[in-house]
Amino acid sequence: MIERFAPSGTLLAMLNDTITAPPHLTWQEEALCAQTGGDFFFPEPGSSVREAKRICGLCPIRSACLEFALSHDERFGVWGGLSEKERLALRRTAP
Template sequence: MAQGSCANTDPEVFFPHDGIGVAVAKLVCESCTVAAPCLEYALMNRVEHGVWGGCSERQRRRILKARRAAARNDELVAVAA
């Protein structure tokens, strides 16, 4: 993400060891013009570590879980139709 706000930021910022570090990384992502594709990249590639697109590891796991549930629901609706 060469156009990202992170391009001129120390990469270590995005791999924090505590909640304060996560908040700092998210601040960088807040104004980023490529946060959405960055997040999607991390989700599609199952990136497990760091802050990507303004989301922590835990947030990305929740997003993926919600997407899987929605996909299962869509499948059930299609079968029932």
């Protein structure tokens, strides 16, 4: 399940003890990141996010992931193919 790959303090990590994800999180079960692990998506500061973005580019759930990250103000990691800085810039330009 996705939860085991989530860094502590994230929404997914808080669901670790949950047997089934709430219905509004089922898209995460289909995400490619769930099958690859969190290291690519939550790299050490200064590390490349190129591999995470490549995986996101192939993911059919990418738009739902980005929408979730923006609506929940996710500040860490790669979500929907965008880095932390890219999501911040997108939020700043949004009306």
